Amino acid sequence: MKTTYDYIITGGGAAGLLLALRFAEEDYFINKSILIIEQSSKNQNDHTWCFWSKEETFIQDCVSKQWPSVQFKGIGFDKTEKTNPYTYNKVRSVDFYAFAQKQLGQAKNITWLQSTVDRIEQSTAVAKVYTSEWIFESKHIFNSIPFNKDYVADPTFPLINQHFVGWFVKTKQNIFNPSVATFMDFDIPQNGNTRFMYVLPTSENTALVEYTLFSKEVLDKETYEQAIQAYLGKIGVQEYEIEEKEAGCIPMTCYPFWQHNSENIHHIGVAGGWAKPSTGYTFRNSLVKTETIVSQLKSQTKINTKQKRQFWFYDLLLLDILHRTNDKGQLLFTEMFKHNSVTDIFRFLDEESSFWQNMKTIWSMPKAIFIQALLRRIFGRN
């Protein structure tokens, strides 16, 4: 097997395949050799990815559902709002993997290897990828395998986990509104944490109902499932079947993952710090940042997909607050949604809002809590 490639992508999940699809789309890469190394066959529906967007994306064929409105529920507050010009979009990973395999299979310059990567290493002028059988090398390795776990114990950047269990339910009676996605329903017991329900209805009697926490410690499986059962009872569901389940844990941290990049190794996806620290949303970032990489390669400028400094700092303050006082999430998010339109919040989370708009969004949340967090960061007492 050939062992030297122009580009090697290690890990063919969301970020790796989005990048490969972008390579396959652009004439610039037609004569470049590209290798994807992924350990699994990628034929399971292991994720439901949602993201908002103003325009159709280049993976529109994989979008199986779009919601024009979202609901937010806090204590004594409930709003449902149209998100025009944004839609909230759902992609089932199994559809995305099939789409990627079909598109990439047609590209003669792209090789797909099903194998486990043992390690990657910066060498002189190239980087190397080690599998049990082969050693590959390239000037550009894009790695989405989370080899480095230093972020877990770094005292400078507190780690909050976004952990969840979701049930895809089919109910006997019609109960859901299929044009409204419930973004966050905080009207559930908080038990000292930041806990909410996330509901994605696909019809009047089918939905993904996900019990989600932003907290340090994960729970035992029964606790998530009892909370989903209690929620279904609360919204009036009497009889239902569970068609599928999903579970996950996404690190929420401002740890600078990009510091592990080297001359020839660029970390991407969650491993590259593409998960938005304050929300865990990664898919939209992966759409945007893979496009950035393509244009940097084409213009032969240094690969850089770091988060914008200003937004990184807001995320840092929010995570500091949730780390010290984990029960404050319900209050903070309620105030944010009370005083800002959902489209303004999307723009802020996309890091496309102006400085003054950002100040307005931050000041709509309890100011004293943010000022305390800011002072702690400035005077180093975290």
Ligand SMILES: Cc1cc2nc3c(=O)[nH]c(=O)nc-3n(C[C@H](O)[C@H](O)[C@H](O)COP(=O)(O)OP(=O)(O)OC[C@H]3O[C@@H](n4cnc5c(N)ncnc54)[C@H](O)[C@@H]3O)c2cc1C
């Ligand atoms: C259940 C779940 C739901 C999520 N939903 C959303 C959502 O709605 N919206 C959103 O924005 N984000 C969501 N996320 C967060 C994020 O978008 C996903 O985790 C996304 O898959 C991250 O992409 P990635 O490429 O970084 O990692 P992955 O998609 O996990 O890709 C990494 C790949 O590396 C492979 N791999 C690992 N080790 C090796 C090895 N040693 N050798 C070879 N291959 C290896 C894995 O098999 C995997 O395919 C969700 C996360 C989870 C877990």
